[in-house]
Amino acid sequence: MPTSASDLARAAALLVIISMVMVAVLPAVTASARYYSVRIGFIVSISTPTGVRVSLYLPMLVPVVLLAAAAFYELRGARSSAAYLSIAALSYYIVVALELAHGLSYLRGLAVFYGIPGALYSLLVVPGARPTIYLPPLIVMTIASASTLIASIWPEVRRAPEAAGELARRGFGASLEELERTRPWAARALLEMAKYLPEAREGETGTR
Amino acid sequence: MDGELKFFYAALVIVVAVLGGLVAVKFLPPRLSGLTPPPFYTNVTNITGVGDGLLLSLSITQCHVKPKSATVLIELNGRVIEEASLSEVSCGSNNLTMGLSPYLVGKFATVVVNLSLEGGRGYVLSYFLRYIYVAESFKIVNISLVNGTPVAYVSYTTPFRTEVSLSNVILINVNRSSTVFGFSCNSTRSAVVGPGTGYLALPLACSYENLGVLSPGDVYQVRGLINVTYLTPYGNYSEGVGSLAYQR
Numbered sequence: 380m381p382t383s384a385s386d387l388a389r390a391a392a393l394l395v396i397i398s399m400v401m402v403a404v405l406p407a408v409t410a411s412a413r414y415y416s417v418r419i420g421f422i423v424s425i426s427t428p429t430g431v432r433v434s435l436y437l438p439m440l441v442p443v444v445l446l447a448a449a450a451f452y453e454l455r456g457a458r459s460s461a462a463y464l465s466i467a468a469l470s471y472y473i474v475v476a477l478e479l480a481h482g483l484s485y486l487r488g489l490a491v492f493y494g495i496p497g498a499l500y501s502l503l504v505v506p507g508a509r510p511t512i513y514l515p516p517l518i519v520m521t522i523a524s525a526s527t528l529i530a531s532i533w534p535e536v537r538r539a540p541e542a543a544g545e546l547a548r549r550g551f552g553a554s555l556e557e558l559e560r561t562r563p564w565a566a567r568a569l570l571e572m573a574k575y576l577p578e579a580r581e582g583e584t585g586t587r
Numbered sequence: 588m589d590g591e592l593k594f595f596y597a598a599l600v601i602v603v604a605v606l607g608g609l610v611a612v613k614f615l616p617p618r619l620s621g622l623t624p625p626p627f628y629t630n631v632t633n634i635t636g637v638g639d640g641l642l643l644s645l646s647i648t649q650c651h652v653k654p655k656s657a658t659v660l661i662e663l664n665g666r667v668i669e670e671a672s673l674s675e676v677s678c679g680s681n682n683l684t685m686g687l688s689p690y691l692v693g694k695f696a697t698v699v700v701n702l703s704l705e706g707g708r709g710y711v712l713s714y715f716l717r718y719i720y721v722a723e724s725f726k727i728v729n730i731s732l733v734n735g736t737p738v739a740y741v742s743y744t745t746p747f748r749t750e751v752s753l754s755n756v757i758l759i760n761v762n763r764s765s766t767v768f769g770f771s772c773n774s775t776r777s778a779v780v781g782p783g784t785g786y787l788a789l790p791l792a793c794s795y796e797n798l799g800v801l802s803p804g805d806v807y808q809v810r811g812l813i814n815v816t817y818l819t820p821y822g823n824y825s826e827g828v829g830s831l832a833y834q835r
Contacts, residue, residue, distance in 0.1 A: 414708050419617050428708060429651040430623045438611035459592040466597055467604040474608030482616065489709075493625040498713045499697075503626060505709035531592045 385456075387533055391526035392453035395465055398523040399446035401516040402468075407439065407476040410489045412508035417489055419479050420513075425491065427503070438475060442468040446520075449527060458531040465524040472520060476512045483510035543573035626652035627678065629713045631698050636721025639746050639782055639819070641669065641687040645700065650678035653705040659683055660699040661719075663690060676702065687746060689817040689824035691719045721746050725813045727830045730758050730768065730791070732798075737768050737791040739811070741830075744784040747817040752777035753789055756811035761833070765800040767807065768793040779818070807834050 406418035416426045421439035425432055445468035453461035483489065489508030495501040544555040546569045551558055559566040633644040641661075647654055657676045661669040671685035698715040722744055729740040739753055757769035772793035780787060813828040 412709075414706075417619065423617055423619070425619055425623055427623045427626075429626060432623050434618070436617045438608075438615050441607070441611065462592050463596060463600045467600045470601045470604035471608040471611075474605045475612055478609065478612040479617065482612070491619050491623070493711075495625065495628055495630070495713060497630045498715050501625065501629065501711060501713040503709060503711050528592070 387526070388453055388456065388458055388530045391458075391461070391523065391530045392450045394519070394523035394526050395446050395450040395453060395461070398516065398520040399443055399450065401519050402439070402446065402472065403443045405516045406513050407472065407516070408479040408483060408510055409513050410483050410508045410510040412489060412505045415489055415505045415508060417483065417491075417508075417510075418513075419483075420516075427491065442472045442475075442520075445471070446523070453527060453530065458527065458533075462524075462527040462531040465520075465527040469520050469524045472517065476517070480510040480512055540570065540573070542576045543569040546573060546576075624649075624651060626650070626704055626708075626711055627654060627702075629700055629702060629711065631700065631715045631717055632680075634698065634717050634719060636687050636692065636719065636723075636746050637684075639687050641685045641691070641719070641721075643671075643683045643685065643698070645676070645681040645683060647676065647678050647681065647702070652708055653678060654702045654711075655705045656703050657681065657683070658701040659685065660701070661685070661691060662697040662699060663694060668696070686821075687721065688821050689747060689819050690821075692721045692723060692746070694719055725751070725815055725828045725830065726832060727753065727756065727809050727811050727813065728786075728832055729834050730756070730807075730809055733788075733790075737772075737793060737796070739774065739789050739791055739809075741787040741789060741813065742785075743780060743787060745780065745815075745817070746782055747819050748779065748781055750777050750779045750816040750818060751787060751789070752814045753791065754812050754814060756791055756793070756809070759808045759810075760800045760802070760805050761808050762805040763800050763802075766795065766797060767800055768796055770795040772811075777814075804835070808832075809834060 403421050406420035408419045410417045414428045418424045419436060421436060421443060423434045423436045445464050449461045449464035449468065452464065489505040491503045493501045493503065540555065547553055547555045547558045551565065555566060555569065627650040628648045630646045631643060632646045635642055643659060645657065654676045657673040659671050660667050668688045668691055669685050671683050673681060673683055695716055695718050698717050700713045700715070701710055703710040723746060724744045726742050727739050728742050730737055739756060741751060743751065753774040756772040758767040760767055768791065770793070772791055774789040775792045778787050778789060809832045811830050813830055814825065815828055816823050816825040
């Protein structure tokens with residue numbers, strides 16, 4: 380079992396690294412209409428008939444850093460820390476993406492502000508440019524967070540049925556599967572009890 | 588932290604991350620302005636009352652994308668007072684004539700210029716704060732006796748058909764510091780004048796008259812309130828204009 384748990388941790392770390400790269404490179408929110416497109420992520424690009432410009436949006440570096448730290452912890456075996464960090468990155472990313480999409484939907488289209496001398500302010504409005512959250516990085520990030528979460532609770536999940544089987548053999552002289560058929564209430568109680576046995580928690584200390 | 592994953596800590600992490608995200612976007616929003624040059628530069632170079640209309644000069648320069656049509660709104664305290672459109676505008680100087688509401692005269696108003704781009708490429712909204720200058724003036728220039736009745740002569744320049752009456756007029760002999768006419772000294776009637784410039788004579792009825800202090804060569808001060816009511820298609824708009832002048 381420890382081998383499969385570490386395999387899972389490595390797979391989770393790989394997914395976290397992939398999602399980190401996707402968050403760094405791909406936009407979180409896009410809005411486009413004829414001749415215009417705005418893509419906002421860590422890299423911001425805006426394309427209008429008058430040109431294309433690219434800049435960086437530093438707040439989007441936060442999930443990249445969190446994911447990098449999560450991958451580092453995951454590879455070092457600190458799986459719960461990795462899970463916390465990946466969950467934080469995902470939560471932050473979703474909130475920022477939603478807020479950006481909300482902000483871009485000003486005037487029911489794409490709005491780009493310009494400072495024009497003599498005017499209070501000026502803005503270019505492109506009707507029909509509906510902002511949407513770009514899903515690929517979000518999906519990969521969600522899977523990566525879920526995998527770090529599973530990796531952090533994996534030993535407990537695997538060892539609890541084993542400990543419950545041992546209790547069933549000692550207490551009832553039958554396997555857990557047999558007990559589930561004949562006395563399901565007893566099997567359920569043993570499974571619940573096994574979660575709190577020291578044997579079921581041994582794997583966690585090994586990962587520290 | 589590296590032991591069993593605690594749901595309480597996980598929930599705490601989510602709350603902190605969500606709040607962090609909200610704060611980040613609030614205080615560091617993505618800067619889209621200034622990234623690309625605007626399709627063109629717009630400016631309201633002149634906005635002046637001409638007669639009972641408002642002439643607006645719109646300058647459009649550095650056209651990367653050609654403007655197609657324009658709609659101009661004039662707003663006062665967030666309410667649209669005037670609106671006008673040009674079906675075709677060109678890169679350069681464009682003139683637009685719109686109605687002149689009496690509410691706009693001598694006020695700072697927000698001029699909203701909406702220029703649509705050629706080929707359905709959206710539109711550019713520009714907001715300007717401009718003073719609406721309209722030539723208008725009212726002044727009591729002289730009071731003289733006509734057949735024993737005091738008559739006030741009022742010079743005026745008005746963009747609208749206007750009803751004029753006088754109240755609280757007072758004529759003081761400055762040399763003697765004595766009042767000649769005063770105290771509830773009002774015009775006996777009002778007069779309606781057309782738009783433009785002219786003189787108007789209004790007879791006065793005064794509760795106090797002291798003709799004994801009238802003396803040739805002395806300087807007299809004329810004060811009074813001119814009650815002006817603009818009679819416009821938008822409705823009637825009244826205001827009081829104070830007047831102070833000296834006569835010999």
